[in-house]
Amino acid sequence: MGYGAQWDGFAAMERDVRAMVADPRWPLTPTQSRADAISRRALATQDGVCWLFGAYARWYRLDPDGQWHLSAPPASLPVRASTRPVTVPIPYWVVPTGPDFSVDRGSTQGFVGPDVPNEVTERVRDLIITHRGLRREDFPLTGGPFRQVFAAEVASTVAAVWGTVMWCAYAPAFDGNEVMLSMFGEFLARPLPGDEFVRWLPPVGLADLVELYAERCRSGFPDAGLRLAALMARTAKALRADARFRPRASALIAMIEQVLNQPWLDHTALQSGAVAHSWLLRCPPNLAPAALSEVSPGDHFRHVFYDLVEALAYTADSGADPRAVAASLLAADVASVTTDAVTYLYPWMDDGIRQAMYVTLAEPGHPLRGCWPVDGRLPEGLTPPDRSTAAAFLGAAYATGLAWCELAGATPPPTGFPVSAAVGQCLVHNRDDLPPEPTTTPRKRVTETTSDWLYST
Template structure:
């Protein structure tokens, strides 16, 4: 006999809202009516917290201090009741418009532990070899000059840029073949060490510049070839959920140019072209583009991913706070951006002098803990012990993505050897690397 899952108030409320938003009549409702039907489905937990399943198909937690709603994973399995809440007090940004519920789920895993598939890697290797045979005179390097040698053609940079822009969290095992195939083109060693490469997410304008520079130089065929290389790369990346949401977005931005090469010809500069690319994306891909369109929201959703990836922990918010404690926050701007429960956990660490303490710990393998050993994080009592490699990779990816999102929002730099809590997770994964394909 099949086991029946116990009833959960959050799962039930989520299913109701999903059904309403999927109903064609949702689009015909006024914002007032949408707010009303959402407000009556707000859940209240015994501690007084109010939870709403809303925009972007995500839960939001009400902050009683200032009335804001923060994206936050709910405490599933906790007893909850429906509570009254004035619909007029719901801000527009928590009310679903419909397409935002169709976002690709993706994966928060980094590329440390579970490798990119051999098939995907081989397809990109073939594409890269063809790109590397182009002339640097015909394809001068107009972006990514800090990564590649000056005699590398921009077709190689187009492959690299697409991979890094599409990756949810570009932290790679030092032996990941997807990265090592670029070795002959690199200007200097990549950030990190031989065990982990902590790589930045490039801004979309860097990809745009590769194309527009050739167009402005009167080399329209070269510009079209660079756009095609990006599209080809994104098409290959679709098969890995760690790339898929942003790969879909990149395809929707670039493919119209391939069909109509003069589409962006009348635009004045790279920033105007970047905006035109972004405007081509359908609303269902809006969350994948938040790093470009709304850095504040992008950081909030990265924190959501981090807390959600830590659901196996005894106290997911306290565990998430230990990773947030690694972030550089000299101006004290971080706590106000957190929901009140996460903020309390973070402030506890702050009072103990345990915030802003990441020193980019070395990921040298000496002394790595044996499989299954609990990892003690930089907090008084918190321990994070992911139950398996997939869970550890998901936490690592979400934590690194949060660090990158914070850097994009505030300008804070991510240490070249990673943040301290992430380095601790690397120690759990490094002995399980998939190094069996050469």
Template sequence: MTPVPPWDAFTATEAAVRAMVADPRWPELPMPDRAHVLAARVLVTRDGDRWLFGAHARWHLHDPASGRWHLAPPPRGERAREVRHAAADLPPDVVPSGPDFHAEPGSTMAFIGPDVSADLTERLRVLVRACGRKSEFDYPLTAFGDIFARDVPSTVAAVWGTIMWCSYAPAFDGNERLLTVFGEYLRRPLPGDEWVRWLPAPPLLDLVTMVVERAEAGRVRESRRLAAVMADTAQILMSDTRFRPRALALLTMVEPALRDPGLDDSLAGAEEVRLAWLERTPARLGRALLPETDVAAHFLHAVYDLAEALAFTPDPVRATAGFLADLADSRRRLPPLLDHRVRTAYEELERAGMTETSVADTTEPEGFAAGPRGGVSTVPSPVLEVAPPDRTSAAGVLGAAYATGRAWERLTGAKVPERGLAGQSALVSKLVHERDDHHVCDTGHN
């Protein structure tokens, strides 16, 4: 007989709110009525914290000092009781609109540990080979010039840019099969080292620029071919949950212009086209587009993902603060963005001189000797050690932490180090021994 999981107030409330928001009448309710219904479902734990399951199908924690509601995963399993909160005190941004509850499920896992499937890689290999046969004169490189050699056609760059834009956290095994597809086209070694490639996620404008530049040069056919390459790439990526939400969003942007070739012809410049692409995306995919539409909200959702990924730790709040301590924050913009529990833990680390740890001393991945030729990555020592129970959990934390670092970079301009942030790099040592490609460490010779 299958054991019945214990009753949990958070799980029960979540189910009840989901059922209410799924009612087709929900979007038609006036905002005060929706807030009133939601306020009756607030939970309070024994420490006095108040929790609301609201917008984006995510939990929000009430800050008793400021009165603000912060995105925060709940302490599942803790005892909680239902209380009535003042509906008038609920800001509109925590009240579900309806479509936001239907976000495409994805994964926070990085591409360190579990590889991209052989089938997906092979399909992209075929696409890249076909793209590589195009003329660089017909398809000049107008984006990703720091990645590819000058004579590489922009069709290849369009595949690359789509992969990176669609990925939740573009951190890859150094020998990830998907990256080797592009090997002959690269201008220089990718950022990182032989163990991890810490890659940036490009803005949507980089993709749009390639399409618009050809159209403005009078090469309409080539412009549409580039858009079609992006759509083909996104379609292939849909089979991996680490790509799926943004791949689906990109398809909803590009495909209307492919069906109606003159759709964007009246728009002036890449920025107008970018805005038009974003407007085509349905509301249910809005969270996938936050890096383009609301960088502050994108960062807060990334912190939520990180805290969820760390739920296996004895103290998820402190573990979350430990990873956030890696971030460069000379202007102290971070603490006000955090809920009061994480903020308190972070400020304790700050008083102990344990924040901004990515400028600390360097260490080596466990089990690999350091070499003068840089065959092994050097990474800063982390604030804390986490011990994921399995490979999937480790990849999930790694991806969420890297996505948080990149989201912070978008919000503040603070650059992510080429060899990763401290806590992320410490986790690599827990995964390199289980690489899918069975990489064998050599003696340091290239």
């Protein structure tokens, strides 16, 4: 194997590992044999750092203390060309199992700039029209976060559609004129957080979504509960056509369909209050990463930060290191909310990212501070080259912000994090849509709430 100017150790080793794991015999190979095969395919860069392409088809970095961290690889061509294969001992959890390599990553794009396709929004609209008129006595909103979002007269069927949309979204940042949001306008109790352009929406937890179904079952109305679960599945099937919803939508469908086919499955879980846990146990291995935030906020943070580094790959064209840029931008968001969060974040970072974030926060004059937004806008050198790149950057940045807030117990800012808000400015003049008249479902309003919240400043 030659090491010339064209050699890219990371690309070559990734191809090798992918081909090996794709072999039908891989899942049947003894665990130790698989670990030995992967351990012989590590890479060392010139600075002595070891890298490994492993579980979930992603890269891992070995810290000086012997800990492996999920970490996006270097983008610099000279660094990638100067690698050499090495053999290192590895822990079992970085060894690919087989199904984990078929994970669908979907798209990290936010719903700003590229709108949700019309065929998706119309299918969701049909579900709202069909289920909005059901009696609130049969489908009440008895509490939880949805009760705070929707007006008093709204049935839980509408909340089930909304909750499914929010749970399935990679990052729930939406264009203020997005049809997907407009159709819910008449049902809301108050304006959604954001500004005149972007709605920065909080994530919906699986437990909150499942509780709509579980409450009906516990109250002695299992048929109503199953109808809500079926509505969630139908909504997820409509959303699955958009790559930004697809991974989580597929996971949700897989969890729900087993209940619809065997309604007794949750009987014990309903009594113990562990219905969401029961659903997660039924999620297939190849779809489980889509629900990672529900079981490990720390690992979820690692994965979305990995997405952010990948979304910043374009910065390597100007000589920047996307890993360091991502660390600096994370520091900008953390500094705007609470620097206390670093206590919770540092253990989930590799040494290189941790050091880059530390110096950015600690030294106001450090060059990495030059990546921070100024007056609500990105520095010129970080401006994405096109709309799709900007949308991917925005989605990954917002997902990372929500993830570290969840991990640190912080509250996301209602006007958006500084970085994702600045990226949004790059998309103001690059929308799919033109600001239309307020759009609502073509039925009698159930409250006096209007869609004006979508267009107010």
